[in-house]
Amino acid sequence: MAIDKETVRKVAHLARIAEPEERLEPLAKELSGILGWIEQLNEVDVEGVEAMASTVDVKLPMREDAVTEGYTGGGQPENVVANAPKTEDHFFVVPKVVE
Amino acid sequence: MAGPADMKLAELRDALKKKEVTSLEATDAYLARMDKAKALNAYVIDTADKARDMAKASDAKLTKGEGGDLEGVPLGIKDLFCTEGVQTTAGSHMLGGFAPRYESTVTANLWRDGAVCLGKLNMDEFAMGSSNETSYYGNVINPWRRNDGGNADLTPGGSSGGSAASVAARLCAAATATDTGGSIRQPASLTGTVGVKPTYGRCSRWGIVAFASSLDQAGPIAQDVRDAAIMLKSMAGHDPKDSTSIDCPVPDYEAVLGQSVKGLKIGVPKEYRIDGMPEEIEKLWAEGVQWMKDAGCEIVDISLPLTKYALPVYYIVAPAEASSNLARYDGVKYGLRASEFKDITSMYENTRAEGFGNEVKRRILIGTYVLSAGYYDAYYLRAQKVRKKIFDEFTDAFSKVDLILTPSAPSAAFGLGEKSDDPVQMYLNDVFTVTANLAGLPGASVPAGLDKQGLPLGLQLLAKPFDEETMFKGMYALEQAANFTARPNEWWG
Numbered sequence: 001m002a003i004d005k006e007t008v009r010k011v012a013h014l015a016r017i018a019e020p021e022e023r024l025e026p027l028a029k030e031l032s033g034i035l036g037w038i039e040q041l042n043e044v045d046v047e048g049v050e051a052m053a054s055t056v057d058v059k060l061p062m063r064e065d066a067v068t069e070g071y072t073g074g075g076q077p078e079n080v081v082a083n084a085p086k087t088e089d090h091f092f093v094v095p096k097v098v099e
Numbered sequence: 100m101a102g103p104a105d106m107k108l109a110e111l112r113d114a115l116k117k118k119e120v121t122s123l124e125a126t127d128a129y130l131a132r133m134d135k136a137k138a139l140n141a142y143v144i145d146t147a148d149k150a151r152d153m154a155k156a157s158d159a160k161l162t163k164g165e166g167g168d169l170e171g172v173p174l175g176i177k178d179l180f181c182t183e184g185v186q187t188t189a190g191s192h193m194l195g196g197f198a199p200r201y202e203s204t205v206t207a208n209l210w211r212d213g214a215v216c217l218g219k220l221n222m223d224e225f226a227m228g229s230s231n232e233t234s235y236y237g238n239v240i241n242p243w244r245r246n247d248g249g250n251a252d253l254t255p256g257g258s259s260g261g262s263a264a265s266v267a268a269r270l271c272a273a274a275t276a277t278d279t280g281g282s283i284r285q286p287a288s289l290t291g292t293v294g295v296k297p298t299y300g301r302c303s304r305w306g307i308v309a310f311a312s313s314l315d316q317a318g319p320i321a322q323d324v325r326d327a328a329i330m331l332k333s334m335a336g337h338d339p340k341d342s343t344s345i346d347c348p349v350p351d352y353e354a355v356l357g358q359s360v361k362g363l364k365i366g367v368p369k370e371y372r373i374d375g376m377p378e379e380i381e382k383l384w385a386e387g388v389q390w391m392k393d394a395g396c397e398i399v400d401i402s403l404p405l406t407k408y409a410l411p412v413y414y415i416v417a418p419a420e421a422s423s424n425l426a427r428y429d430g431v432k433y434g435l436r437a438s439e440f441k442d443i444t445s446m447y448e449n450t451r452a453e454g455f456g457n458e459v460k461r462r463i464l465i466g467t468y469v470l471s472a473g474y475y476d477a478y479y480l481r482a483q484k485v486r487k488k489i490f491d492e493f494t495d496a497f498s499k500v501d502l503i504l505t506p507s508a509p510s511a512a513f514g515l516g517e518k519s520d521d522p523v524q525m526y527l528n529d530v531f532t533v534t535a536n537l538a539g540l541p542g543a544s545v546p547a548g549l550d551k552q553g554l555p556l557g558l559q560l561l562a563k564p565f566d567e568e569t570m571f572k573g574m575y576a577l578e579q580a581a582n583f584t585a586r587p588n589e590w591w592g
Contacts, residue, residue: 003468007468008464011464011467011468011471012464013448014467014471015422015451015463015464015467016426016429016444016447016448016451017448017452017455017460017463017464018445018448018449018451018452019452019460027461027464030461030522031464031465031468033522033523034461034465034522034523035465035468037411037414037523038411038414038415038478039411040407040408040411041408041411041412041415041481041482041485042481044405044408044481044484044485044488046481046484046485046488049484049485049487049488050484050487051480051483051484051486051487052483052484052486052487052490053313053483054313054343055299055313055490055537055538055539055564056299056300056343056345056539058345060342061339061342063339076200079200079201082198082200083197083198083199083200083432083433083434084431084432084433085430085431085433085434085435085436086436092431092432094431094443094446095440095442095443095446096442096443097443
């Protein structure tokens with residue numbers, strides 16, 4: 001299925017990537033090319049086949065609901081915000097989102 | 100005696116234990132070689148000070164006759180592994196200057212065993228590429244050149260291009276790498292090195308910058324099969340912090356090397372021939388089959404008819420998972436934030452426009468599209484079903500054979516820029532490797548010969564899930580028969 005310029009605009013917005021107007025047409029062409037190649041999958045009969053998300057055939061492990069030590073244990077606000085572009089008192093600072 | 104940087108990892112390990120050389124000497128030898136090899140652009144950064152500190156600590160242990168399996172051995176780390184306090188960029192502008200506050204499990208395992216960190220290795224941006232041309236930090240140049248005297252710069256493959264180039268040029272004893280669709284095995288094939296992608300779940304993914312979580316798996320690129328076996332043993336192991344890491348013992352892969360492969364059944368799938376594949380690769384493959392036969396293996400012709408659908412499945416599944424994984428780069432928690440924006444939405448949009456390169460954007464857009472309302476069933480769900488059929492096809496094949504032998508890549512190293520205009524042509528590089536990721540199988544590339552231009556070519560072995568031991572046995576037999584000893588000329592300094 002060919003993707004048009006408007007679809008690219010919509011998808012780019014969903015993905016939160018600013019694409020300049022002049023890139024939309026070339027991207028539509030590129031993505032259509034890739035999706036056209038992908039569409040050979042329509043030749044495969046998948047009737048009754050179960051969709052596979054993971055190759056690991058084990059039940060996901062459960063752990064005790066308790067505070068753990070170390071990296072995943074919480075209580076490390078300095079480490080959490082250490083690489084943030086803008087912070088204040090262990091908070092991430094973003095442009096105003098509520099009027 | 101050869102200098103420490105001329106040794107294989109196993110030789111260096113043994114020399115260190117025997118105190119014939121110190122870790123600091125080895126580390127300095129590698130750092131000096133790295134300095135002279137800047138033209139290859141294999142490293143994004145070196146960690147010389149840290150390396151010397153780690154080497155001194157190792158020497159203190161070695162002097163006392165103590166130390167782990169890799170004590171004092173200098174390694175290169177793909178820049179996809181989070182290293183505490185050391186810049187981890189994933190080859191992206193988005194993560195320029197990002198210094199994680201934690202260590203990935205795989206690298207922590209290597210340091211636990213005494214290894215020394217030389218620096219972070221260049222790679223395709225977020226591991227998306229097959230030529231190392233998508234890195235924000237520039238192309239990696241393959242140490243190998245064609246023998247036509249043209250001196251054209253060739254790709255080392257990707258995405259682990261820095262890992263492969265640094266091992267081929269001996270800028271580290273061995274390197275870590277990751278493989279989502281072939282990113283360990285294809286660059287290994289293009290650089291005359293050994294690359295191993297273990298079974299999905301064998302190595303912890305914790306602390307590895309995520310690309311496509313159901314496919315990503317870490318593994319080594321090394322100078323020979325023994326070195327790869329030593330590396331994988333240290334890297335692998337169960338980790339409660341990765342819920343898909345499997346709790347099963349890690350065998351001593353080195354111990355199986357040299358064990359007889361007599362009676363092993365080797366599957367040869369007729370579908371691993373593609374249009375335009377050089378005759379030399381076909382010939383080398385036939386030679387590989389003969390080598391295994393000579394070693395006492397039984398050759399079994401098998402059929403994997405869904406092979407040609409593996410790449411299209413991959414280019415739905417991987418971008419879909421990537422679009423979700425890369426949603427975290429929003430200019431808030433870490434990494435780049437755009438300087439110009441008018442509100443929070445434009446802050447996100449401008450940050451992601453500036454921070455991601457074209458290939459990453461392309462894949463995020465494809466992933467977003469195939470997951471969007473109205474297209475999910477037609478693309479994503481269908482791809483997952485075809486993935487299941489590919490998985491079943493392999494399960495069936497492995498009920499008849501122990502290993503599968505194929506070429507590793509459809510071509511030798513190609514020139515930089517030769518395939519970068521056509522995404523689909525670039526994607527075809529992974530045609531022989533991607534199936535193992537979709538099915539979660541272990542796979543490895545072993546250098547097997549040179550083409551007429553003097554460039555290395557690899558053969559691939561695939562094995563049953565968690566049967567890396569049989570794979571290593573087969574790899575060693577291939578290595579013995581191929582007797583690949585060629586080295587690139589050191590034109591870079």
